[in-house]
Structure formats: structure tokens, C-alpha cells
Amino acid sequence: MKMALRACLRTKPGLTALLSQLSCSGHAAARRAPALVAQRSSSSTSQKIKVDFDQSSGVAVMHMQSPPVNSLSLEFLTDVCIALEKLEMDKSCRGLVVTSSQPKVFSAGLDILDMYGKSPEHCAEFWKAVQEMWLKFYGSNMITIAAVNGSSPAGGCLLSMTCDYRIMADNPRYSIGLNETKLGIVAPFWFKDTMVNTVGHRATEMALQLGLLYSPAEALKIGLVDQLVHEDQVLTTATETMTKWLAIPGILNISYTCHFFHLWCCNLVCTICSCVCQVIAAKKIHLSQDF
Numbered sequence: 033m034k035m036a037l038r039a040c041l042r043t044k045p046g047l048t049a050l051l052s053q054l055s056c057s058g059h060a061a062a063r064r065a066p067a068l069v070a071q072r073s074s075s076s077t078s079q080k081i082k083v084d085f086d087q088s089s090g091v092a093v094m095h096m097q098s099p100p101v102n103s104l105s106l107e108f109l110t111d112v113c114i115a116l117e118k119l120e121m122d123k124s125c126r127g128l129v130v131t132s133s134q135p136k137v138f139s140a141g142l143d144i145l146d147m148y149g150k151s152p153e154h155c156a157e158f159w160k161a162v163q164e165m166w167l168k169f170y171g172s173n174m175i176t177i178a179a180v181n182g183s184s185p186a187g188g189c190l191l192s193m194t195c196d197y198r199i200m201a202d203n204p205r206y207s208i209g210l211n212e213t214k215l216g217i218v219a220p221f222w223f224k225d226t227m228v229n230t231v232g233h234r235a236t237e238m239a240l241q242l243g244l245l246y247s248p249a250e251a252l253k254i255g256l257v258d259q260l261v262h263e264d265q266v267l268t269t270a271t272e273t274m275t276k277w278l279a280i281p282g283i284l285n286i287s288y289t290c291h292f293f294h295l296w297c298c299n300l301v302c303t304i305c306s307c308v309c310q311v312i313a314a315k316k317i318h319l320s321q322d323f
């Protein structure tokens with residue numbers, strides 16, 4: 033399925049360029065990849081990601097373990113993408129649960145320290161990695177469930193929204209949402225689109241304009257998460273829920289179709305934006321030459 037997705041995307045110029053640029057191999061090749069061993073139950077670990085794969089159920093659990101708050105740095109994003117790609121290539125892996133090993137936090141979002149005062153080359157690599165994570169999760173042909181066992185602002189919320197289902201710890205001290213506006217930054221359009229797909233247009237408009245962070249109860253109310261459970265039961269509920277999803281015939285195809293459609297729409301928008309930018313740039317060059 034993944035290969036089919038890529039083959040289809042290859043026919044579309046915008047995302048083709050994006051995918052080829054975003055391929056893990058470029059910035060990730062030199063990094064140590066978590067290995068997936070084909071046995072009944074296996075565990076693989078990179079520095080920041082631990083993957084437990086139960087071959088009998090076909091379900092893998094990805095533990096994010098990047099202290100203190102699983103902030104999404106270039107290094108961490110690369111590890112996530114490599115781990116995901118390995119699972120994707122293993123046809124016996126049909127479901128993926130993503131969770132955090134850090135207390136109180138699922139992910140604090142993009143690593144602010146990795147965005148500030150860095151070289152343009154680093155920033156380009158960083159943003160490629162962010163987009164790659166988004167594309168890989170959203171375009172995955174596995175069933176993906178986010179076991180949100182702590183706060184999940186900004187990019188952490190995005191990560192959870194790329195999954196098919198979200199289970200959050202019912203602890204009022206935790207929060208989730210796209211709070212970029214409150215930080216004085218604009219959430220990229222594909223953050224916005226992902227939220228629209230999750231909670232609808234109006235809720236997204238409110239969330240982004242006000243930079244809202246929701247308590248678990250509020251998040252459940254607007255559909256930002258699908259289920260609340262006691263903190264100790266987030267992971268077990270996620271694996272139980274996964275069993276139900278995987279028992280539905282053809283579910284992978286349904287999931288694939290939905291995600292593919294979204295990616296196709298994004299591709300279309302990317303292509304249009306790219307054309308508009310090129311026209312504007314060409315006009316600016318023309319005007320400056322006139323002067």
C-alpha cells in the first residue's frame with residue numbers, strides 16, 4: 033500500500049518533490065536505525081525511540097523517550113521517521129500505537145531550541161523532517177492510535193491528529209491543542225487542515241485564532257480526542273481498541289483511502305501555491321529590473 037501511495041504521488045509534481053526531498057535517506061542515513069527483528073515478539077531501540085512489536089497480534093507500540101518532554105528536534109523526528117518506515121515495510125505489522133515514556137507529557141511539540149538561531153540549512157532539514165513525520169503518519173497504511181498519556185501542545189497535538197484514533201489520559205492538568213497563535217507563530221496550513229479533518233471547520237477556526245489548549249474533557253467534547261481513560265489505562269485501552277480496529281475487514285483500505293484523499297488535496301494546494309509563488313517571484317524580478 034505504501035508503495036502504491038508513493039507510486040500515485042509520484043505522478044503529482046508538488047508532493048513528489050516534497051516526498052523525494054523529505055525521504056529519510058538524506059538526513060537519516062548516517063543515523064542508527066532501530067532494527068525490527070522478525071520474531072514472535074521483538075523490541076528495538078534507538079536512543080529516543082523504543083519499539084515493541086508483537087508479531088502474533090501484528091501490533092507495534094512506539095514509545096517516545098526523548099527527555100524531558102519529547103520535543104520534536106531534527107534528531108528525534110529522524111528517529112521517529114526511521115522507526116515508522118521500518119514498521120511500514122514489515123507487512124506483518126498492521127497496527128501502531130504511539131505513546132510517551134516521559135511522565136506527564138506526550139510531546140511538547142516542535143523543539144523550540146532547534147528552530148531558533150540555527151543556520152538556514154539546519155532549518156531546511158528541520159522543516160523537511162517535520163513534514164516527513166506528518167506525511168508518514170498521515171499516509172500510513174497501518175492503523176495508528178495515539179495513546180496520549182500527558183500534555184500534547186502544538187506539534188504534539190499534530191502528531192496525535194495524524195493517527196486514526198486518540199485516547200487521552202483523563203487528568204485535568206494535561207492539555208492538548210494547537211497553541212501556536214499564543215506563541216506568536218502561525219500554524220502552517222497543513223497543521224490547520226489536519227485539525228479541520230479532525231474537529232471540523234468552526235472548531236478549528238476558534239482553536240487556531242485563540243491558540244486554544246483544551247483540557248481532556250474539552251478535547252473530548254469537540255472531538256479532538258476520541259476517548260478518555262484513567263492515566264494508568266491509556267496504553268492497555270489503546271491495544272484493546274487496536275484489536276477492534278484490526279478485526280474489521282478491509283479497514284486498512286478504508287484508512288488508506290481517507291488519508292490518500294487528504295494527501296491528494298494537499299498536493300493540489302501545494303501545486304497551486306507553488307505556481308502562484310513562482311508567478312509573484314517572476315513579477316517581482318521583472319519590476320526590480322524595470323527600476
Ligand SMILES: CCC/C=C/C(=O)SCCNC(=O)CCNC(=O)[C@H](O)C(C)(C)COP(=O)([O-])OP(=O)([O-])OC[C@H]1O[C@@H](n2cnc3c(N)ncnc32)[C@H](O)[C@@H]1OP(=O)([O-])[O-]
Nearest residue numbers: 100101103140141142143144145183185186187217218219
Ligand atoms: C512554526 C509553527 C508550528 C509550531 C509548532 C510547535 O510545535 S511550536 C512548540 C510549541 N510548544 C509549546 O508551546 C509547549 C511548551 N511547553 C509546555 O507547555 C510544557 O513544557 C509542557 C506542558 C509540555 C510540560 O510541562 P512540564 O511542567 O512537565 O515541563 P517544563 O515546562 O518544566 O519543561 C521541561 C523542560 O522542557 C523544555 N521544553 C518544554 N517545551 C519545549 C519545547 N517545545 N522545545 C524545547 N524545549 C522545551 C523546558 O524549557 C524545560 O527545560 P529546562 O528548563 O528543564 O532546561
